[in-house]
Every structure is written in C-alpha cells, then in structure tokens.
Amino acid sequence: MSNFIQECLAILQQPDPALKAKLALNLRYNRTCELVPVAIIPNHPARPKHIKDVQPGKVSKRKWGSEEGRLALLHAIAHIELNAIDLAFDMIARFSCTSPISPDWSSEFCEDWLRVGQEEAKHFMLISSLLAERNMKYGDLAVHGSMWDAATSTMDRVDARLAIAPMVLEARGLDVTPPMIKKMKQAGDIKAAHILEIIYEEEIGHVAVGVKWFERVCKVLEVQPKSHFKSMVSERFTAALKPPFNTEARSKAGMQRGFYS
Numbered sequence: 001m002s003n004f005i006q007e008c009l010a011i012l013q014q015p016d017p018a019l020k021a022k023l024a025l026n027l028r029y030n031r032t033c034e035l036v037p038v039a040i041i042p043n044h045p046a047r048p049k050h051i052k053d054v055q056p057g058k059v060s061k062r063k064w065g066s067e068e069g070r071l072a073l074l075h076a077i078a079h080i081e082l083n084a085i086d087l088a089f090d091m092i093a094r095f096s097c098t099s100p101i102s103p104d105w106s107s108e109f110c111e112d113w114l115r116v117g118q119e120e121a122k123h124f125m126l127i128s129s130l131l132a133e134r135n136m137k138y139g140d141l142a143v144h145g146s147m148w149d150a151a152t153s154t155m156d157r158v159d160a161r162l163a164i165a166p167m168v169l170e171a172r173g174l175d176v177t178p179p180m181i182k183k184m185k186q187a188g189d190i191k192a193a194h195i196l197e198i199i200y201e202e203e204i205g206h207v208a209v210g211v212k213w214f215e216r217v218c219k220v221l222e223v224q225p226k227s228h229f230k231s232m233v234s235e236r237f238t239a240a241l242k243p244p245f246n247t248e249a250r251s252k253a254g255m256q257r258g259f260y261s
C-alpha cells in the first residue's frame with residue numbers, strides 16, 4: 001500500500017517543473033491509501049538550478065502594449081502556478097495528519113487539496129505550452145524570489161496557512177485576473193485571455209476549498225472565523241489587503257465581505 005504523504009513529498013522534491021506537474025496530474029488518492037506523516041518536509045520546494053530568483057522590483061516589466069511585456073506577464077503567471085502546485089502538496093504533506101485536522105477529516109482534506117494541486121498543474125502546463133508556442137519556456141526570465149515567503153511564514157499552523165495562501169493570495173488572484181483578461185483581449189491575445197478565463201474559474205474553487213477548511217478549523221479552535229482571519233493576516237502577512245476586491249467572485253467562493261473589508 002502506498003503512503004500518499006510520501007508521494008506528495010516526491011512532488012515537492014521534484015526540481016523539474018514539467019515533471020512536477022506530470023507527477024501531480026498522475027497522482028491518485030483513494031481511501032485505501034495510507035497517510036503516514038513523513039519526518040522532514042523541506043522548507044523550500046525543489047527548483048531547477050538555472051532559475052534566477054530576484055527581488056520583486058527587479059523582475060521584467062509587464063507592459064501590455066508589447067508582445068515582450070505580455071510574455072513577461074505569462075511567465076510570471078507560470079511562476080505563480082508552479083508555486084501553487086507546491087503549496088497544495090505542501091498543505092497535504094504538512095497538515096493532513098496533524099491536529100486540528102482530525103483523522104476523520106484527513107481523507108477529505110487530501111482529496112480537496114489533491115484536486116487543487118492537479119488544477120494548478122494543469123494551469124502551469126497550459127501557460128507553459130503557450131510560452132512554448134512563442135519560443136519561450138519557464139525559467140527564461142528571472143522570477144519573484146519571495147513568492148514562497150507566505151509558505152515559510154505559515155509552516156507551523158494550518159489556520160495561518162489557510163488564511164494566507166488560499167484566502168489572501170488566491171483571493172487576490174480573483175481580484176486581478178478579470179482586468180488582465182480584458183487587457184489581453186484588447187491586445188488581441190485571445191488565446192492567452194482564454195487560458196486566463198479557465199484559470200480564473202478554477203481559482204474560485206480553490207478559494208472555496210480554503211474557506212471551507214478555515215471555517216472547519218476555526219470551529220475546532222473555538223474562534224470566530226472572520227476575526228481569526230483578520231488576526232492571522234495581521235500576524236503573518238506583511239502587506240495590507242489591497243482593494244478593489246472582486247466581491248462577486250469572493251462571495252461565490254464563500255468569502256463574505258466581513259473577512260476582508
């Protein structure tokens with residue numbers, strides 16, 4: 001019988017982005033899988049050696065007017081999706097078998113985050129193949145070196161991780177993606193716009209999974225979800241939550257205004 005946690009760890013340890021996505025897409029879970037915690041989960045997921053990490057202000061400018069600027073934007077999205085794959089499998093490896101996720105919940109927790117991780121892998125592959133059509137691949141440009149900071153600052157508590165990863169960062173994705181789709185269309189890049197539409201629809205589901213588990217954990221911890229979310233954000237997230245918020249998509253994901261306004 002396979003240890004599902006070990007298989008999630010193998011995804012985190014795979015440095016090649018395409019192989020990482022493939023491993024994620026091929027992974028299966030059913031309730032006969034074993035869930036045995038692993039002793040050491042790496043602080044950082046594996047990355048190819050040639051990837052150049054730089055400070056956020058030093059990445060290529062993403063100007064809409066030029067093909068080059070839009071490619072830089074697509075490359076940045078590939079980087080976000082790659083990190084999102086690792087965040088989903090890190091969520092399972094780190095938190096599925098530890099309190100406050102009860103043994104009764106572990107299977108459902110694994111199923112939910114596996115689905116998220118596989119959709120993130122699909123997003124990465126979609127963007128990668130679009131880049132390939134345009135003679136580019138992930139790693140050709142420098143990437144935002146602090147993308148994993150939110151994971152590093154929430155390694156000790158599932159409530160903190162759920163608040164920051166899906167409910168701050170992915171919810172932020174819901175705010176910024178519709179204007180991006182609009183600008184891609186205005187620039188005549190219909191193919192990129194269509195991929196962003198797929199990503200956008202599925203990210204609503206990812207935020208919803210985050211909200212679902214955050215609320216469950218809050219019940220166990222006997223705390224009020226909205227105020228606990230706010231205290232996790234002020235404790236673990238350095239920036240402020242930035243409006244304008246996409247209230248419609250956030251509500252669809254079960255994230256009412258009281259969480260963020």
Ligand SMILES: [Fe+2]
Binds near residue numbers: 123
């Ligand atoms: Fe995604």
